[in-house]
Amino acid sequence: MITGKSLVALVASLILIGCHKAQPPVADTLRVVPVRVETIELKPHVATENVVGTVRPKLQSAIEAKVSGQIDKMLVVPGQEVKAGDILVQLSVRELQAKLDEALASQKQAETDLQRYSTLIQQRVVSQQDFDAVQTRARIARAAVIEAQTNLEYATITAPFSGVITRKLADFGDLAAPGKPLLELEETKSLRLEADVPEAIIGRMRIGAKFTVRIEAQPNEMEGVVSEIAPAGDPNSRTFVVKLDLPQSDELRAGQFGRVAIPVGETEVLRAPASAVIRRGEMELVFVVANKHAQLRLVKTGKEIGDEIELVSGVDPGERVVVEGNQHLVDDQPVNISSGVRN
Numbered sequence: 001m002i003t004g005k006s007l008v009a010l011v012a013s014l015i016l017i018g019c020h021k022a023q024p025p026v027a028d029t030l031r032v033v034p035v036r037v038e039t040i041e042l043k044p045h046v047a048t049e050n051v052v053g054t055v056r057p058k059l060q061s062a063i064e065a066k067v068s069g070q071i072d073k074m075l076v077v078p079g080q081e082v083k084a085g086d087i088l089v090q091l092s093v094r095e096l097q098a099k100l101d102e103a104l105a106s107q108k109q110a111e112t113d114l115q116r117y118s119t120l121i122q123q124r125v126v127s128q129q130d131f132d133a134v135q136t137r138a139r140i141a142r143a144a145v146i147e148a149q150t151n152l153e154y155a156t157i158t159a160p161f162s163g164v165i166t167r168k169l170a171d172f173g174d175l176a177a178p179g180k181p182l183l184e185l186e187e188t189k190s191l192r193l194e195a196d197v198p199e200a201i202i203g204r205m206r207i208g209a210k211f212t213v214r215i216e217a218q219p220n221e222m223e224g225v226v227s228e229i230a231p232a233g234d235p236n237s238r239t240f241v242v243k244l245d246l247p248q249s250d251e252l253r254a255g256q257f258g259r260v261a262i263p264v265g266e267t268e269v270l271r272a273p274a275s276a277v278i279r280r281g282e283m284e285l286v287f288v289v290a291n292k293h294a295q296l297r298l299v300k301t302g303k304e305i306g307d308e309i310e311l312v313s314g315v316d317p318g319e320r321v322v323v324e325g326n327q328h329l330v331d332d333q334p335v336n337i338s339s340g341v342r343n
Contacts, residue, residue, distance in 0.1 A: 030330065030332075030333045030334060031334075032334045032335065032336050033294075033325055033328075033329060033333060033334070033335050033336070034325055034335070034336045034337075034338040035287075035289070035294070035322045035324060035325035035326065035329070035335045035336070035337060035338065036322070036323055036324035036325060036337070036338055037289050037320040037321060037322055037323060037337055038272065038273060038276070038320065038321060038323045039318060039319070039320050040270055040271065040272045040311065040315060040317060040318070040319060040320075040321055041270075041317050041318065042268040042269065042270055042317050043268065043269060043270075043271050044266055044267075044268055045266070045267055045268065045269045045271075045305060045310075046263045046265075046266050047263070047264055047265045047266065047267050048212075048261040048262060048263050048264060049201060049261075049262050049264050050259040050260070050261055050262075051195045051196070051197050051198070051201075051259065051260050051262060052195065052196075052257065052258070052259055053193040053194050053195030053196070053244075053257075053258050053259070053260060054193070054194055054195075054255065054256070054257065054258070055191050055192070055193055055194075055215065055246070055252060055253065055254055055255060055256040055257075055258055056191065056192060056193075056194050056254055056255075057163075057186040057187050057188060057190065057191055057192075057254050058187060058190040058191065058192050058245070059161055059163065059186070059187035059190065060166075060184070060185065060186045060187070061160055061161070061184070061185045061186075062181040062183075062184055063088060063089070063157060063159075063160075063181065063182050063183040063184070063185055064176075064178060064179060064180060064181050064182060065089070065091060065154070065157060065176035065177060065178060065180070065182060066151075066154040066178060067091070067096065067151050067154045067155060067178070068175070068176065068177045068178070069091035069092045069093075069095070069096065069155055069175075069176055070091065070092040070173065070174070070175055070176070071089060071090075071091060071092075071170060071171065071172055071173060071174050071175075071176055071182075072090045072091060072092050072093075072172070073089065073090035073172065074088075074089055074168070074170070074171050074172050075087055075088055075089065075090065076088050076089075076165045076168070076183065077165065077168060078165050078166060078167060078168050079164065079165065079166075080164065080165045081162075081163070081164050082159045082162065082163065082164070082165065082185070083159065083162045084158075084159055084160065084161050084162050085158050085159060086158060086159045087156055087157070087158055088157050088158060088159055088165075088182075088183060089156075089157040089170075089176070089182055089183070090155065090156055090157070091154075091155040091156075091157070091176055092155070093152060093155045096148070096151050096152045096155055097152060099148045099151070100145070100148035100149060100151075100152055102148075103141070103144040103145040103147070103148040104145055104148075106141045106144060107138075107141035107142055107144070107145050109141075110134075110137045110138040110140075110141035110142075111138055111141070113134050113137070113138070114134050114135055114137075114138040117130065117131050117134040117135075118131070157182070159185060160185070161185070161187055162187065162189075163185045163186050163187040163188060164185070164186055164188050165183055165184070165185055166184045166185065166186050166254075167183065167184040168182075168183055169181050169182055169183065169184070170182045170183075186254060188254065189248055190245070190248070191246050191248075191252050191254060192224075192227065192243050192244055192245045192246055193213055193215075193224055193243070193244045193246060193258050193260060194241060194242070194243050195241075195242050195244070195258075195260050196234070196237060196239035196240070196241060196242075197239060197240050197241075197242045197262070198238060198239055199233055199238045199239065199240065201262050201264060202229070202233070202240045202242075204262055204263065204264070205226055205229055205240075205242055205262070206226060206229075207226055207227070207228075207229060208225065208226060209225070209226045210223050210224070210225050210226075211223070211224050211226070211244060211260050211261060211262060212224075212260070212261045213244060213246065213258055213259070213260050213261075214258060214259050214261070215252065215256055215257070215258040216256065216257045216258065216259075217251070217253075217256050217257075218249075218251060218252070222246060222247055222249070223247065224244030224245065224246055224260060225244060225245045226242060226243070226244050227243050227244065227245045228241075228242070228243040229241075229242050229243075230242070242260075244260060269302070269305075269310045270310065270311045270312075270315065270317060271305060271308040271309065271310055271311065272286070272308060272309060272311055272315075272321050272323070273307060273308055273309075273323045274304065274307055274308060274309045275323050275324065275326075276309075276321045276322060276323045276326070277299065277301060277309055278326060278327065283298060284298070284299050284300065284301050285297065285298060285299065286299050286311075286314070286315060286321045286322070286326075287321065287322040287326050287329050288315060288319050288320065288321055288322075289320045289321070289322060289335060289337065290319075290320075292334055292335060292336075293332050293333065293334055293335065294322060294326075294329045294330075294331070294332070294333045294334075294335050295331065295332065296329075296330075296331035296332075297314045297315055298314055299311050299312075299313060299314030299315060300312040300313045300314060322335070325338075
């Protein structure tokens with residue numbers, strides 16, 4: 001009686017024989033081929049759910065002026081690296097300097113009056129009330145000078161931290177004012193992945209927990225450490241924003257697309273080395289060794305896990321599959337199991 005598995009193998013064999021007409025159809029005339037095999041078993045596998053995210057800088061700032069004034073100098077351009085304290089923009093200081101000069105003159109007059117009234121109060125020529133008023137005016141004058149000096153310093157806009165200028169929103173001659181961004185600055189050395197995690201699995205996230213992150217533009221996986229979890233979710237998408245710190249890398253760029261793998265359970269899957277699977281068009285095939293002959297099987301594969309691949313159907317645990325020397329095999333070809341085969 002022909003079983004379902006035997007029928008599948010027979011059909012696959014006929015297809016391959018048609019593709020390799022040079023191979024003799026009779027098994028007894030086929031030469032013995034050395035192969036390397038591996039016994040496949042069920043192996044534990046952590047099931048994960050991939051959540052997409054975007055790489056963003058940990059530090060980013062919109063640079064604004066603290067005082068109003070015309071831009072005299074724009075000293076940076078987008079893409080330029082700057083260090084903390086570097087001058088980015090210089091505003092016109094004429095009006096601010098004039099206010100400082102006025103405050104200094106008022107302070108000088110107030111200090112002179114205070115010295116004169118200090119002498120008069122000792123001579124009991126003026127009242128204590130008059131002396132207190134002069135003393136208050138002197139204090140106000142000193143505060144006005146400090147304010148004018150501070151505003152003059154604000155005319156020189158510097159970088160709050162080291163990073164890269166990403167956008168320029170104003171230029172020479174423009175009017176700068178509080179609340180009007182002039183530049184955007186990002187710190188590029190410290191990046192993180194921001195992902196919207198569904199509420200069904202947010203309970204698996206903890207501050208300090210480590211997860212596997214894959215950035216599409218990067219060849220290798222990296223480790224992300226959870227640094228922030230939003231305390232409240234988005235009521236529309238039912239997701240929570242989670243931020244994972246990424247290791248420093250010269251290849252990482254803000255705005256890149258990535259995925260974080262969140263474990264959701266553990267299962268057992270049948271896995272084999274990826275080299276055991278042969279692809280012929282849309283078919284996926286393996287050779288199983290039984291009675292020193294290679295038997296062709298149609299299989300269905302699942303996820304790739306490292307250098308192994310999940311076998312969803314077509315083979316059973318405990319069977320031996322050919323992992324080397326399988327590229328030119330045909331169904332029922334005699335084989336010699338070897339430990340040093342190379343295709």
